[in-house]
Amino acid sequence: MVDRQLSPGAARDTDAPDPHRWRALAVCLVAGFMTLLDVSIVNVALPSIKSGLHTPASDLQWVLSGYALAFGLFLIPAGRLGDARGRRAVFIFGLCLFTVASAACGLAQSSMWLVIARLVQGVAGGLVSPQISALIQQMFRGAERGKAFGAFGTVVGISTAVGPLLGGLLIQAAGPTEGWRWVFYVNLPIGVLCVLLARRLLPDTPSASRVRLRELDPLGVVLLGAGVFCLLLPFVQAQQWKGDGKYLLLVVAAVILAAFVAWEARCSAGGTQPVVRLSLFTIRSFSLGSSLILLYFAGFTSIFFVSTLFLQNGLHYSALLAGLAITPFALGSGLAAAIGGRLVSRFGRPLVAVGLAMVAVGLGGTAIAVHQVPGRGVGWAMAAPLLFAGLGSGLVIAPNQTLTLSRVPVDTAGSAGGTLQTGQRVGSAIGIAAVGSVFFAQVGKDGWGTAYDHGLVVSIAFVVAALIVALADVIAGKASRKS
Template identity: 80%
Template sequence: MAESAARAGKGSGPGAAAAGSGVPDPRRWKALAVCLVAGFMTLLDVSIVNVALPSIREGLDTPESDLQWVLSGYALAFGLFLIPAGRLGDARGRRAVFMVGLALFTLASAACGAARSSLWLVIARLVQGVAGGLVSPQISALIQQMFPGRERGRAFGMFGTVVGVSTAVGPLLGGLLIQVAGTAEGWRWVFYVNLPIGAVCLLLARRLLPDTPSAAPVRARDLDPVGVLLLGAGVLALLLPFVQTQQWPGNGRWLLLPLAAALLAAFAGWESRCGGRATQPVLNLSLFRLRSYGLGCLLGLLYFAGFTSIFFVTTLYLQSGRHYTALQAGFALTPFALGSALAAGIGGRLVGRFGRPLVVVGLTMVAAGIALTAFAVHLVPGAGAGWAMAAPLLLAGLGSGLVIAPNQTLTLSEVPVATAGSAGGALQTGQRVGSALGIAAVGSVFLAQVGPDGWATAYDHGLLVSVAFVLAGLIVALADVGTTRRGRKRTQEYVDAGRAEA
């Protein structure tokens, strides 16, 4: 694992170690807590709104098309800004970009809660997504910067806990807020709850987060605006057909995929030529030549396609098929969140010792847990399905904790700290693409099988697609383990041959 972050304390601002001392800042764990709370807020808003949609429909008389954009608009804006925001943080300073994003997110949350029309709410959600995209890549970059060696694994373990728990606990927390505040206005508190948390985080971020040692004033043209435009258009064309599956019937939407491929190819060509110009590329494509980074990004995309879709299809099954309330459905998913929270910290501590094989174990547990969840639903097909799936979901959650944080640590282990923001942004963009792909694929299979008595069968088919994505990630992880072992064997043979000649 790369140790370059050990020297990251050379910045002069709050939270930085003394220049040249090489001593990690004693406040780094407090700074991490600020980052994790902010990350929890931005990631929670991906899932918490799902259970609030009926309340929003009633409160604002919102059409289905606008409801879809309340969900997908946030995800789209979030995904579009991850890589440019990471590059901006690397160039101008991660603390500054983090604080701007957090302030914008807090204000946008207030605007969402105060919405008086569906158009108002959709626009506020788009702004909220942009703000979340500004904050998220700074967190992984700051972890790279603040923590050396094995401490970095622990920090990423905590971040992995946040990723897993925020995704799983969103329906439960949203259901609780709506239960307490009432269905008519309860949806507003799904957004208002961010205001005090965001305000406190802003105050603490100014005091605790470190400056970026490599940051310097830059002109707008130095931030690769052409690359940002090509990348943004390519990611938009790639994501839209998946997030709008239910609103754009027919096959015409898939014509955007060749356009996305062409735009992303143009982006790759432009970025490869940026090295010979004064402009720094928004994403250094040479990072993908690092096996740990390239395979880690692919594994993250595939895993998030399977991992995120579990919550989507399980919530649909329980609420629509078994007539659970939003709160009951949230409770049913809680074992996954608890398992993920427990195992993520452990995974962060063990990844330095075991490496990618730890991820292999986690992926195997997730695949087994999902398969057993489908089996449990057949054993207990009625209202008790939520109880029957508790143990399998706990197993899958424990496995997930051994995947997300360790994979993030391994993926970024060889990335230079100076480019940690854009590298982390690219990793998270892949995760967002995977989430959209998985929800679209699993949702389409699930809805195609739903009938008067076919909820359990539809759930089976949906989970089968989720398992397929997880197994594809497992194949990638096994390939990485095999390549690493062969490389070590060749190195040892070379060393042994040199000793024999001596």
């Protein structure tokens, strides 16, 4: 996934091709696979974590949404830090931190310990991810760069597809009580190997220099993080905090996010690079595409969350069987992504709209299917609608990124790509919080099946909202062509 453009200084880092570039790319891809895998692999471990650490529902949500939020908030500052201080140095530091945080997750003795370790792990993932795209741009030129980015895109798709399945295999092998720890421990040998190879193979950044903290817009990061945290908190704590007073935090969130927008506008006017460049949102394709993908990630990421809980806790599937049951969605997404990449230049935003409609229909079919087949046969009944939804998903993510960035000036492409990825991660955190709060509210009242239905309805609502945004872009595009 292309999320950054090389700065003018970095473009002159080297004229001759790096002789180690393909081996260095392999190191980058393995590191990217590891950090992105931790978005999805933990889903099937949640029931084991719940029983092993006596984790409340709210902490389970933070195990997932906390990682996604921390990951997203550090993407843009980390990319700027890598350009300024050296991509290899930031890459290696991020990998070391990720490996240590993974060990801390595996050693967790309480749910609070695990949540904090996951937040640190998310920060580390946010440090590593933008360096990969920047290193690809630094090491490769011309057609080779396209092949390298294509390989990275494949890794992104595979990491999503194999996450639940790999997590299920690890828990099956290590046992349901302590197996969840190996979901994190598996990162340790991979992380150590990547650090050793990165020190040897990754190139320096000759244009690197000292950077002052204020140039990374720390206040912007804090304001955005605090605003989203206040937005999530009343939903994550919905079952623990009784009464409606908790929803006053939404007003606090609105005030903080308004302050964030005002600060970012001041940064842009004063010449300081902000976390989010607000001028990008004057470009219709970017503003609508960013809104669309935030809403879509809120809907589609939460599907894995509630599905694994329903299958494992409600139907007593093993972690492996739960991972296998969800795999059709990921396989369909991976298959359609390659097709969508070739078709987007021909069909444009209507292709994304078709994909979103397929996801909504597939999720609706999944909700119906779980009531048509009694008992443990539900996994088979879910396969076809989840595959259909996955095929639709493959027509959304990559094509939307291409269209969203299509009108962005080259000199702001790095900031635009980082902003887009930040929206994806923030959307994931919001979706898990919102869908999880509805899901857990229904479990105690009407059982796991009804809770799953309600959770899917919220996921579908997010997807339909994204579809409305896509249709608005299609209509606006037709109107502009006529005028």
